[in-house]
């Protein structure tokens with residue numbers, strides 16, 4: 615059981631993050647925000663995939679104006695990503711944004727930052743300060759010589775405290791790096807020294823092949839320590855792919871409830887087509903979108919299979935062209951190989967009915 619860090623709770627539109635609230639999954643559109651229909655379609659696709667918060671760049675007044683249209687057509691909390699021009703933060707708030715992501719360092723003078731803070735306070739809008747290796751202040755970089763974990767941490771805490779001095783408390787921090795180890799170290803320091811809610815992500819993580827591994831290491835290590843209130847898996851891919859990847863990290867740590875497949879790697883003893891069976895089972899389970907933790911063991915033989923199969927909620931131990939199916943440690947029956955997926959799904963549905 616993971617003990618969550620006690621961070622402050624903040625509201626983003628109709629959801630809360632921080633404290634013991636659910637860990638929210640975020641993603642970011644890659645359409646031109648000024649193209650309102652293409653962007654709305656992607657927001658809706660992300661929402662349908664199970665995303666909890668969607669961010670998009672607000673890099674022009676046309677983009678800012680579209681926020682009103684997005685708010686009218688979707689319920690998911692929306693975050694405006696703003697760089698350099700503080701007037702776009704004003705416009706985003708006026709058009710109904712739920713949260714703003716800025717970096718005080720690139721907004722300009724403290725007067726401009728103060729003006730943004732006053733605007734946010736006026737409408738109860740939270741802010742995320744996003745720090746990465748490219749955004750660390752010059753004097754901090756000179757102090758550490760490079761964007762290491764200490765430099766990122768100092769920049770994040772400096773910006774968080776600056777906003778607090780200006781009167782804001784609904785502040786989320788993100789400290790990202792493309793190096794999972796730096797991101798882990800920096801977030802651990804900030805987690806120990808502050809109660810700001812933390813947005814976790816390994817930035818520029820690459821294609822799904824390596825990006826999911828880096829994200830699982832970076833985000834997963836912190837979540838396993840109870841650190842992190844919202845996550846984004848950044849992939850060089852369709853943003854919709856980021857959502858199941860994030861959910862899988864949460865599911866593997868049991869921070870959300872999902873069916874859990876335990877399957878053996880197969881070996882020379884395997885006498886059923888276990889790889890195909892498990893792949894088909896995974897597709898079936900995804901299509902059912904079950905939000906309960908159910909352990910399903912699919913094992914290839916009767917040597918090591920029954921032990922694992924008995925411990926699971928539903929288990930299968932393969933024989934030669936057939937298998938034995940277990941439910942909570944008790945043998946139910948022998949089943950032919952061709953029926954394994956169907957029989958497992960049938961038993962899962964019975965478990966769900968009994969809950």
Ligand code: SF4
Pocket residue numbers: 878879880881882883884913914915916917918919
């Ligand atoms: S469970 Fe059986 S078939 Fe699967 S890897 Fe282990 S010994 Fe091999």
